[in-house]
Amino acid sequence: DTAVSQTPKYLVTQMGNDKSIKCEQNLGHDTMYWYKQDSKKFLKIMFSYNNKELIINETVPNRFSPKSPDKAHLNLHINSLELGDSAVYFCASSRDTGELFFGEGSRLTVL
Amino acid sequence: GESVGLHLPTLSVQEGDNSIINCAYSNSASDYFIWYKQESGKGPQFIIDIRSNMDKRQGQRVTVLLNKTVKHLSLQIAATQPGDSAVYFCAEKGPSPKLSFGAGTTVTVRA
Numbered sequence: 001d002t003a004v005s006q007t008p009k010y011l012v013t014q015m016g017n018d019k020s021i022k023c024e025q026n027l028g029h030d031t032m033y034w035y036k037q038d039s040k041k042f043l044k045i046m047f048s049y050n051n052k053e054l055i056i057n058e059t060v061p062n063r064f065s066p067k068s069p070d071k072a073h074l075n076l077h078i079n080s081l082e083l084g085d086s087a088v089y090f091c092a093s094s095r096d097t098g099e100l101f102f103g104e105g106s107r108l109t110v111l
Numbered sequence: 112g113e114s115v116g117l118h119l120p121t122l123s124v125q126e127g128d129n130s131i132i133n134c135a136y137s138n139s140a141s142d143y144f145i146w147y148k149q150e151s152g153k154g155p156q157f158i159i160d161i162r163s164n165m166d167k168r169q170g171q172r173v174t175v176l177l178n179k180t181v182k183h184l185s186l187q188i189a190a191t192q193p194g195d196s197a198v199y200f201c202a203e204k205g206p207s208p209k210l211s212f213g214a215g216t217t218v219t220v221r222a
Contacts, residue, residue, distance in 0.1 A: 004154075031208060041198055043155070043212040056209050090154055099145055100210055102154035 003027050004103040006091045012109045013081060020077045021106045023091030031055075032074035033092040033100065034066060043090070049074055050096075078108075086110045121217045130188040132216050134201035139182065141203035146175060146186045149198045149215065158186070158199075188218075196220045 006023045013019055025032060033056070034046040048056035049068040063079045078085060088107045092100040124130045136144070142163040147155035161168045161175045161184075168175050174187040184201050198215040 033210075035212075041149075041215045041217075043200065043215075045209055045211070048208055050208070056207075092154075094208075094210075096208070099157045099160055100155075102147075102156070104152075104154050 004091055004093055004101050006089075006103040006106050008106060009104065010107050010109075012111065014111055015081055015083060017081050018077070018079045019081060019108070020075055021089055021091075021108070022073070022075045023103060024073050025091075025093040025101070026072065027093055027101060029093035029095055029101070030071055031094050031096065032068065032071070033094070034074065034076050035090040035092060035102075037088040037090060037105070039087070047074075047076075081108075081110045083110050120214065121219065123219045123221060124191050125221050126193060127190055130186075130191045130195070130218060132186045132188075132199050132201075132218065134184040134186075134213050134216075136182050136184060136201065136203045136213065138203060138205050138211070139179075140205040142206075143204040144175070144177060144184050145202045145204075145210070146173075146184075147200045147202060147212075148195075149200065151197075155200060191218075191220050193220050193222065 004025045031050045033048045035043050037043050046060050047066040052068045065077045068074045088105045090105050091103040094100045145160040146158040149155045159170045159175050166177050172189045176185045198217050200215045201213045202210050204210045
């Protein structure tokens, strides 16, 4: 019944590794997002897809690559992880002009 | 209790009192505003929204006020309860699909 679900909830990994976070929404929304929340709770948008098409691509290192196989899924792949990538990553979805519905977050810790 | 000025990172309020959380937004083209509540370990949850053609909107125990002249948004919580303890974010959206978040305000309710 979870509207926006992301996995894994926790991820601990070493510097230099490659990891992915998956997101799925069952709300029938056309638009999905990835946000990064730092240790000071600041939420910053990274990417947004509308019907599998990239519509927002903020200034994010190209080590981060989103992939949307269909409009219900938006995955985030991160290459060559760095210490500064440690954060909580939130997936969200929305109808075109409405509120965003967020997942529970994936806490990434890079050692 | 009230956060004074543009923004305070924390607000402590006595249970049963009213809370006022203030937010200054930056983009004069923004036409949609949302308040989110984030509890510890969870994703942001929608509280209430308002469009730029309104200056006040009420929900259950919450009221949002919008002053477009000074680009100011506030959230009023009536009869604050322990369950209201959380981080509160204002967010703005303009013609683009990007929803931009302000820095959060941590509300702590004293018994």
